[in-house]
Amino acid sequence: MKTKIALTALALIALPAVSFAMCSDRQHQAQSCAAGSQWNADTQSCEKVVNS
Template identity: 50%
Template sequence: MTFKTLTCAAALALLPAMSFAYCAGKEHQAQSCAPGSVWDSVSESCVEQASS
């Protein structure tokens, strides 16, 4: 095997692990809340948006 082939194989083998490591530690976020609601990270749910 050539050096290029080994390098490509190693990169492809490590790609899923690097992707997982990049996303680890991210806080949970709702994909979407109803209009007038926002995501509350403390209660981990959508709550009504307070108007000021």
């Protein structure tokens, strides 16, 4: 019985840390820009699309 309680407590303590580690990567965030512009990863901003 004590083993089950200890394992359950360990799982409940570790779960938030694991989920935070999986979601902390900034590259997975979606960026949306206004119509006629696109996201530039180098400058980290929206830029107008130029059609030649």
